[in-house]
Amino acid sequence: xxxxxxxIIKCLLLFLSFSFSLNLFFLYLSFGxxxxxxxxxxxxxxxxxxxASLSCSGHGRAFLDGxxxxxxxxxxxxxxxxxxxxxxxxxxxxxxDADSGSLLLFETYWKQKAESSAVVVSGWHRMSYExxxxxxxxxxxxxxxxxxxxxxxxxxxxxxxxxxxDGSSQLLNAxxxxxxxxxxxxxSVVAAVPYYALxxxxxxxxxxxxxxxxxxxSHWNNVSGSxxxxxxxxxxxxxxxxxxxxxxxxxxPSTKAIYDYAYYWPHFTAIPTMVDDDIMLFxxxxxxxxxxxxxxxxxxxxxxxxxxxxxxxxxxxLGFSHESQLRxxxxxxxxxxxxxxxxxxxxxxxxxxxxRKLSTSLSLSTRFSLQKxxxxxxxxxxxxREPSPAYAWLKCEMDAxxxxxxxxxxxxxxxxxxxxxxxxxxRLSLIKTQDDFDLLLQRINALVDQExxxxxx
Amino acid sequence: xxxxxxxIIKCLLLFLSFSFSLNLFFLYLSFGxxxxxxxxxxxxxxxxxxxASLSCSGHGRAFLDGxxxxxxxxxxxxxxxxxxxxxxxxxxxxxxDADSGSLLLFETYWKQKAESSAVVVSGWHRMSYExxxxxxxxxxxxxxxxxxxxxxxxxxxxxxxxxxxDGSSQLLNAxxxxxxxxxxxxxSVVAAVPYYALxxxxxxxxxxxxxxxxxxxSHWNNVSGSxxxxxxxxxxxxxxxxxxxxxxxxxxPSTKAIYDYAYYWPHFTAIPTMVDDDIMLFxxxxxxxxxxxxxxxxxxxxxxxxxxxxxxxxxxxLGFSHESQLRxxxxxxxxxxxxxxxxxxxxxxxxxxxxRKLSTSLSLSTRFSLQKxxxxxxxxxxxxREPSPAYAWLKCEMDAxxxxxxxxxxxxxxxxxxxxxxxxxxRLSLIKTQDDFDLLLQRINALVDQExxxxxx
Numbered sequence: 001x002x003x004x005x006x007x008i009i010k011c012l013l014l015f016l017s018f019s020f021s022l023n024l025f026f027l028y029l030s031f032g033x034x035x036x037x038x039x040x041x042x043x044x045x046x047x048x049x050x051x052a053s054l055s056c057s058g059h060g061r062a063f064l065d066g067x068x069x070x071x072x073x074x075x076x077x078x079x080x081x082x083x084x085x086x087x088x089x090x091x092x093x094x095x096x097d098a099d100s101g102s103l104l105l106f107e108t109y110w111k112q113k114a115e116s117s118a119v120v121v122s123g124w125h126r127m128s129y130e131x132x133x134x135x136x137x138x139x140x141x142x143x144x145x146x147x148x149x150x151x152x153x154x155x156x157x158x159x160x161x162x163x164x165x166d167g168s169s170q171l172l173n174a175x176x177x178x179x180x181x182x183x184x185x186x187x188s189v190v191a192a193v194p195y196y197a198l199x200x201x202x203x204x205x206x207x208x209x210x211x212x213x214x215x216x217x218s219h220w221n222n223v224s225g226s227x228x229x230x231x232x233x234x235x236x237x238x239x240x241x242x243x244x245x246x247x248x249x250x251x252x253p254s255t256k257a258i259y260d261y262a263y264y265w266p267h268f269t270a271i272p273t274m275v276d277d278d279i280m281l282f283x284x285x286x287x288x289x290x291x292x293x294x295x296x297x298x299x300x301x302x303x304x305x306x307x308x309x310x311x312x313x314x315x316x317x318l319g320f321s322h323e324s325q326l327r328x329x330x331x332x333x334x335x336x337x338x339x340x341x342x343x344x345x346x347x348x349x350x351x352x353x354x355x356r357k358l359s360t361s362l363s364l365s366t367r368f369s370l371q372k373x374x375x376x377x378x379x380x381x382x383x384x385r386e387p388s389p390a391y392a393w394l395k396c397e398m399d400a401x402x403x404x405x406x407x408x409x410x411x412x413x414x415x416x417x418x419x420x421x422x423x424x425x426x427r428l429s430l431i432k433t434q435d436d437f438d439l440l441l442q443r444i445n446a447l448v449d450q451e452x453x454x455x456x457x
Numbered sequence: 458x459x460x461x462x463x464x465i466i467k468c469l470l471l472f473l474s475f476s477f478s479l480n481l482f483f484l485y486l487s488f489g490x491x492x493x494x495x496x497x498x499x500x501x502x503x504x505x506x507x508x509a510s511l512s513c514s515g516h517g518r519a520f521l522d523g524x525x526x527x528x529x530x531x532x533x534x535x536x537x538x539x540x541x542x543x544x545x546x547x548x549x550x551x552x553x554d555a556d557s558g559s560l561l562l563f564e565t566y567w568k569q570k571a572e573s574s575a576v577v578v579s580g581w582h583r584m585s586y587e588x589x590x591x592x593x594x595x596x597x598x599x600x601x602x603x604x605x606x607x608x609x610x611x612x613x614x615x616x617x618x619x620x621x622x623d624g625s626s627q628l629l630n631a632x633x634x635x636x637x638x639x640x641x642x643x644x645s646v647v648a649a650v651p652y653y654a655l656x657x658x659x660x661x662x663x664x665x666x667x668x669x670x671x672x673x674x675s676h677w678n679n680v681s682g683s684x685x686x687x688x689x690x691x692x693x694x695x696x697x698x699x700x701x702x703x704x705x706x707x708x709x710p711s712t713k714a715i716y717d718y719a720y721y722w723p724h725f726t727a728i729p730t731m732v733d734d735d736i737m738l739f740x741x742x743x744x745x746x747x748x749x750x751x752x753x754x755x756x757x758x759x760x761x762x763x764x765x766x767x768x769x770x771x772x773x774x775l776g777f778s779h780e781s782q783l784r785x786x787x788x789x790x791x792x793x794x795x796x797x798x799x800x801x802x803x804x805x806x807x808x809x810x811x812x813r814k815l816s817t818s819l820s821l822s823t824r825f826s827l828q829k830x831x832x833x834x835x836x837x838x839x840x841x842r843e844p845s846p847a848y849a850w851l852k853c854e855m856d857a858x859x860x861x862x863x864x865x866x867x868x869x870x871x872x873x874x875x876x877x878x879x880x881x882x883x884r885l886s887l888i889k890t891q892d893d894f895d896l897l898l899q900r901i902n903a904l905v906d907q908e909x910x911x912x913x914x
Contacts, residue, residue: 005462012469019476038495040571041505045498048577052497063583064576065597065783070790102585110580114497117580119521120505121784123567123791124574126520128559129748140522166623166751166774173773177662198772205634205772206663291586292779294623315655315662316630316773317623322749323780326522327578333527334580 041120048118059435060087061107079104079435095407096439098428099414101239101390105431106289109346116337119330126322136319137164141329145282145297148332151339152380154264156276160299161306164320165313168262168283168296173202174316175258175279175298176231178308180211183229188214191233192249194240194393194419196260199233216420217249228254235260237269240419240427241371242389244269262286262296266340267347268390270376278302284324286390288331288343293324344380351388354430354437358392361441365448369395392428402426409447411440498577505575516892517544518564536561536892552864553896555885556871558696558847562888563746566803573794576787583779593776594621598786602739602754605789608796609837611721613733617756618763621777622770625719625740625753630659631773632715632736632755633688635765637668640686645671648690649706651697651850651876653717656690673877674706685711692717694726697876697884698828699846701726719743719753723797724804725847727833735759741781743847745788745800750781801837808845811887811894815849818898822905826852849885859883866904868897 038045047064051074054062060078068075078087081094110117132139142162149157165171180187189203193216203213214220217232234257236245248257259277263269263286283296300306313320335343355373362370373387394413396402402424403415416425430437495502504521508531511519517535525532535544538551567574589596599619606614622628637644646660650673660670671677674689689705691714705714716734720726720743740753757763770777792800812830819827830844851870853859859881860872873882887894 005466008466009462009469012466012473016469016473016476019473019480022480023476038499038502038506040509041502041575041577042495043572044575044577045495045502048498048579049495052579061581065583065595065786067589067596069786070597070601100586102587104584107581107584110584113580115500118498118501119578120498120501121576121578121780122505122509122574123570123788124518124564126522126749127561127564127567127746129557129742130559131749132524138522139524140527144527166778167776169775170773198775201772205769207666209664209666285586289584292583292588292776294774294776294778312662315658316627317751318626318655319624319749319751321623321751321778321781323578323784324778327780329522329526331580 040122044120052114055086057082057084057086057088059090079433081439082435094410095412096410096436096443097412098432098436098440099412100429100432101285102291102429103286103289103390103431104433104436105350106343106347107433109343110289110331113334116334117331119327121323121326125326129319131319131322131325136314137162138322138325138329141325141332144329144332144336148336148340149299151336152266152271152344153274154266154271154380155261155280155282155299156274157299160280160301161303163298163300163306163310163313164325165281165296165298166317166320167285167291167294168260168281168298169198169202169294170313170316171281171296171298171309172198172233172258172260173206174309174312175281175305176203176211177208177312178305179231179256179258179279180208180229181308183210185228187211187229187231188220189231189233190214190217190220190250191235191420192217192245194238194416194421194425195233196235196239197418200420221249230255232257233260234258235263236275237263237389239263240391240414240425241393242269242373242387242391243371244272246273246275263390265347266344266378266380267351268388270378270385271380272376272378274379279305284328284331288328288335290328290331293321293328295320295324295328348381348385348388350434351390351430352386354441355387355389355392357441358430358444361445361448362394365451367396367398367451368444368447369397390429390431392430394426394428396424396426400424406447410443497579501577509571512543514539514541514543514545516547536890538896539892551867552869553867553893553900554869555889555893555897556869557886557889558742559748559886560743560746560847560888561890561893562807563800563804564890566800567746567788570791573791574788576784578780578783582783586776588776588779588782593771594619595779595782595786598782598789601786601789601793605793605797606756608793609723609728609801610731611723611728611837612718612737612739612756613731614756617737617758618760620755620757620763620767620770621782622738622753622755623774623777624742624748624751625717625738625755626655626659626751627770627773628738628753628755628766629655629690629715629717630663631766631769632738632762633660633668634665634769635762636688636713636715636736637665637686638765640667642685644668644686644688645677646688646690647671647674647677647707648692648877649674649702651695651873651878651882652690653692653696654875657877678706687712689714690717691715692720693732694720694846696720697848697871697882698850699726699830699844699848700828701729703730703732720847722804723801723835723837724808725845727835727842728837729833729835731836736762741785741788745785745792747785747788750778750785752777752781752785805838805842805845807891808847808887809843811898812844812846812849814898815887815901818902818905819851822908824853824855824908825901825904826854847886847888849887851883851885853881853883857881863904867900 056076059082060076062074066074146157232248259280262283280299285291371393378385413426413428513533516539517533519531523531603614693702716737719740737756742748828850835842870883870885
């Protein structure tokens with residue numbers, strides 16, 4: 001009996017010591033782990049994870065500031081042509097938005113990088129007008145941007161001034177403003193057709209005495225020498241047609257160029273050379289896909305031009321969102337891991353695949369044609385790469401109003417006229433979500449199939 | 458012995474069951490609690506807490522995107538006139554910045570609200586150009602702004618269009634642009650001296666054919682009827698002097714007013730009435746102190762004016778930072794808890810205390826005088842309140858160059874000339890950190906003491 005008791009006591013002591021050790025272990029897990037020391041960020045983190053975990057059937061997503069969020073119930077926001085509270089319903093008769101230039105295909109990429117790309121903004125984060133010291137710009141962001149250009153080799157950022165903008169949009173007119181300074185007569189602002197509409201709209205907006213919009217650069221090719229100062233916007237690769245435009249049409253001593261390099265990144269184009277121009281514009285919008293951050297930058301050679309542009313942005317909007325700068329820094333640090341290959345490869349693979357599918361479909365058509373883009377050697381990828389443009393620049397070979405034809409087929413594009421071109425052209429966005437592209441391809445296929453049916457009868 | 462063994466066994470069983478229960482409890486704490494289910498937000502949360510916990514001796518703080526953050530080592534950024542790696546050194550000979558209009562006194566407030574005001578921005582948060590549906594603006598933020606105006610009773614937001622801006626700064630010229638539309642001759646833009654310099658700078662910036670800067674409104678008081686269209690900026694309470702300006706100086710059928718109500722909140726002024734004007738501008742900068750967010754808004758009565766202003770902002774910068782909008786929504790929801798009393802009371806208490814101290818000090822001076830502001834009944838606080846202006850509008854009674862006098866005393870203010878006023882005036886900021894104010898008061902006291910010394914000898 002006593003021996004039995006002894007054995008029981010021994011067993012119990014063994015259990016107890018095991019249980020006690022477990023107590024200590026759990027005590028450490030509960031209160032001792034560094035990862036459990038979260039205090040004031042926990043609520044925000046929980047909120048973000050709760051919203052992200054909302055199921056939207058793969059055809060949408062919920063955001064922290066979605067409609068209903070004030071009542072603690074953010075709802076799904078569906079991709080184009082999907083509806084229902086969980087985005088599960090395909091809306092077959094809806095007009096598909098292929099107009100937007102939002103690079104939504106990268107949503108998938110950033111979801112894969114959820115952990116490394118998230119950022120917590122504290123209530124007291126950088127409340128001043130100034131960002132770093134007396135500067136309106138983040139010194140760290142500037143550093144990371146320079147590093148990215150150097151890594152990708154697309155633009156020479158060395159010995160350049162960097163100026164941020166509320167999107168590169170703000171920098172378009174900032175550059176025109178700076179270059180038209182002290183002209184005896186208004187400078188003529190031009191761009192070769194087809195051109196991005198904002199060049200025209202912004203130049204016209206302010207009705208400035210210093211500059212005026214003069215349309216298609218090719219009209220002024222032979223007369224520019226005798227007609228005062230010209231400022232030419234050069235977009236490369238070009239929006240809408242994706243062609244590399246390395247030089248302005250207008251040359252001469254009184255001609256200046258503003259280079260819009262928003263699309264000069266390896267997901268959209270081969271990088272055949274490291275560009276090194278006087279004013280070069282870039283944007284988060286077309287680099288990481290964050291159009292909503294409204295953050296662009298200019299690389300500027302000349303100090304006086306830089307100061308005039310900086311003075312323009314400061315008087316216009318008194319600086320650049322500190323929240324956007326903080327987030328851009330985080331995102332670009334993620335991009336730089338592995339020299340950007342991860343993101344650029346993701347974008348290139350997706351876009352070249354889309355281009356191939358669309359080209360194949362339209363190769364059967366006589367009614368529609370696509371712009372020509374060649375495979376080209378890319379210094380960044382160090383190999384020949386297939387085309388992967390942001391947009392299809394579609395031509396209706398038989399219809400004068402291409403917009404009408406596509407609209408009837410359920411596709412809303414951006415009409416050629418907005419680019420100074422004929423209404424036989426239309427721009428179709430290839431950079432939105434996979435759902436958007438799948439539906440676009442399906443409707444284009446249906447249009448091409450109609451041709452086949454018509455040609456049979 | 459057997460009885461003893463039984464007792465021991467009982468005790469051990471008791472311990473064991475207690476330890477077992479404790480294990481179950483810890484197991485729940487470690488893995489069962491909802492608060493421990495954080496996944497992709499954890500890293501960002503830890504980073505934010507680590508930076509926030511950096512000790513900067515109470516005279517500075519570190520930010521996630523501070524210099525060195527790319528190397529994982531953000532450093533302290535010190536308040537004016539403090540230095541050293543932990544901001545512990547007072548730099549006695551430094552020039553104190555009392556120029557800036559950054560409402561940094563609210564840093565303390567938002568640190569108190571750390572948990573409720575933090576927000577996590579995911580990598581894929583609202584990447585589109587559009588914010589909600591096809592709108593560039595957050596519907597929820599608009600709703601919360603309307604609610605705040607209704608709660609505070611400072612402005613009638615009912616049946617008004619709301620337009621956001623990249624700071625209210627962007628909306629100044631947007632309003633001038635909209636109001637000067639279709640004028641046969643350029644509209645004259647004016648403001649009564651002393652006025653905020655950006656009215657002038659922005660009007661001059663674009664050299665527009667539609668409007669021109671015509672300076673002090675009081676010069677045009679009697680001639681405005683015969684001189685074409687006038688647009689008058691009315692700031693109330695006024696920057697720099699804090700006086701309520703309820704009506705424009707210029708009246709008449711061809712006169713329009715743009716009301717800058719950035720400071721019309723209960724921390725700066727009594728709210729004697731709910732204003733209800735055609736174009737009313739507000740800003741996060743002077744409401745919650747988040748100047749760096751660059752987010753303002755206009756309440757607009759007329760639909761056509763609204764559309765012209767919206768078209769201006771869209772062409773100018775293509776929308777407003779989504780990160781800033783997300784954070785502003787979070788901050789304003791915190792402000793609205795308890796009807797805003799918490800934040801407004803904090804601001805009012807701090808600023809009225811500062812004003813009292815500065816007034817007391819300067820009451821002994823014959824060399825310097827302050828603007829007069831009276832105690833006034835406030836509809837929001839429902840009692841008579843003491844003055845608590847954002848700025849001291851100091852006059853040097855004996856010196857023509859007030860800026861020089863103050864600079865010699867180690868104080869950098871904003872010279873009267875920038876407000877269209879005499880250089881006998883200078884604006885001193887009272888809204889920065891407590892350190893800034895303490896040093897300002899100390900140096901003002903020293904100046905006043907000098908007078909005493911001089912008058913004795």
